[in-house]
Amino acid sequence: MPRRKLRNVLITGVTGTVGRHLAGHLLNLKQIGKVFGVAHIDRPYYFKEFDKKRFLYRKRDILKYRELNNLFRSDAFKAAEIDTVVHLAFLSSPNDQSSGVHRLNVEGTKYLLDRCIESRQIKKFVFKSSDAVYKLRPHNPVHLDEQADLNFDPDADQWIKDRVDADMLCRSRMDNKSMKIVVLRFSNIIGRGVGGQFNAYFDDKMLFAPMGFNPLLNLIHMRDVLQALALAVFKNAKGVYNIAGLDTAPVRTIAELAGARVVPLPEPLLGPVNRLERAFGLTRYYYQVDADRQKYTGLLDDSRARKQLGYKPTARVQFD
């Protein structure tokens, strides 16, 4: 019987919480040969527990095209026979609005995509996107499928624009024949150490919310995030997929479960109050990015992912 070919996966942004967990998750799977982690910092201590033969780590800045090129040409990379890339190198904190963030989020994605296509060695490219790319309005349907309008609002925050741009970059290259591109748009990932807006929001003990609004929010557990990313690696699929979790509830119900006190404020006050809070280091939450999501519901319809990837959320978010 012919031996089934193992998948060898490159993970960018492997030092992030999702990257770290994904590397560990993939290394536990029999269908995975090697995992090649890339990030812009020195090898962190927590990778010590990984099998050195199967997990390789390189400090590389994917923003520097030459560094990226050298990585793809390196003996280690060639020997690892990488055939899949999971792109997680994305700065998730909206508090950092410097041009470097935009370059990493958008240009970094572009460089990596182009290099992967040129190499002809990479057969699958998985990009972790989020539900922040969708435009929310008071009259949009409750469930948003992959065809729903993206937020092309010129006044949108740069954080959102970066996400939409990176998402669009991936979509614009989906027609190429040498590499299958999968974009996974996750709902709000809740878990310790995970970036993301609502994670920061529910970490606070006192939350400010727009008066008279209480939209529904879907939360996804890290275990389901890993499940979806692994399915995207293995399944013979390409395209955009929404990935939602099991838990859906109004923002204030979740806040109460998280042990926070909600203070409703008139909407025009929320921006200035949030700016003040951030200036004093009282919150990591950035209201401007979520102004619409604090008012209108837009839940991800993940039926396509369930049908084509076999995704099925299993984990409920636990509140301490």
Next chain:
Amino acid sequence: MNAKQRQWAWRLAEKMLAPNIVERLRSLPIRDLGFGYDAYGYEKESAVLGYCFGHTLYRYYFRCESRGHERVPSKGPAILAGNHSGVIPMDAAMVWMDLITRPSKPILLRAVVDNFSGFLPWLGTVFWRCGQIVGARRNFEDLLTDKEIIGVFPEGTKGVGKPFRLRYQLQNFNVGFVELALRYRAPIIPLAIVGPEEQAPMLYNIKPIARMFNFPYFPVTPLFPALGPLGMVPMPVKYFIEYGEPIHVYEDYGPEIIEERPGKVQQLADQVRLAVQDRVDRMVEERTGVFTGGLSVEMGG
């Protein structure tokens, strides 16, 4: 709502309402996602509070009477298509109350509300919590797939904002609900409501002010703006509601006519409009008074 608030809502219902109504409210269906809400934001306890508040309006203020409940199926997919009026429309809320109160089994109507409701703080949240939905096509499709009963007012704001001289003259129906009935094989139940046209007779629409505030209309009624915000309170007219014979448009036509024969779809929408108009005309003729009295033909009390 948290657990305490939910208990409080039920206690209030037990104090305010008859035991059989509380039982009906308890038996309202909900596809709970785990936190007491469904995917559209509906929460049973909020609906209970909504009912407690609306009960006074339904029973004592508008003194709603209705007939034809047996024509409304207890399970969907089904579409109730009715006339819409009253400047500040209360008709949908009264039908929502009526379908919980009077059919043999209580029915939760998922009425479609205007898009601008979502803009408004509190109002939108109250609507969603009581099971109402915004008029996005995808919402309709999902609810019909889930075998729910949807209430639509195909005249839209044309009906609500029409001048008093056009009372009980139904405006053109949008065709979207017929398309959905064809696609999802849902019967259309004509819904006629008499009374709301007189609750706030619109004498004039000040269009420049409406445009300035992005409202669909800015009414001048006998009481508004003369009495200020108080003038917006509807007058205590008597409501009559009738559910008509279901129209099974999908029995004679398939969904392909939506693309191939749009004229036919418009004709079917007109057929529903005429069915509603016919019942409205009959009830207007039968009623013995606008504020008091009843119909010359008996209705359920």
